[in-house]
Amino acid sequence: MGIGLGIFLVVVGAVLRFGITADVQGIDLAxxxxxxxxxxxxxxxxxxxxxxxxxxxxxxxxxxxxxRRV
Incomplete structure (x- = not known):
């Protein structure tokens, strides 16, 4: 589960960094x-x-x- 969560965070972060060009006042999406x-x-x-x-x-x-131990 940890690897899946990490990959999900990387993908969402990449979309916010490179995919969204909108400007939201007060929030730096990049x-x-x-x-x-x-x-x-x-x-x-x-x-x-x-x-x-x-x-x-x-x-x-x-x-x-x-x-006995197995």
Missing amino acids: AIGVILMLAGIAVVVLTLILMMLRSGRETEERLPGDD
Whole structure:
């Protein structure tokens, strides 16, 4: 879910930055677009780091009534 959210933020930010040419008084759409793109990239990077850290752990499972580890 994290990667999807990051990609969504990057796409919305890119649309705001490059796709919309309207001027809204008091709001800089280009700056908001850049902020959303950076946030999306950060979400994707953090999600990938967490996925790598989780995959490095060894899991231990115990079978019911058995003391052996699988």
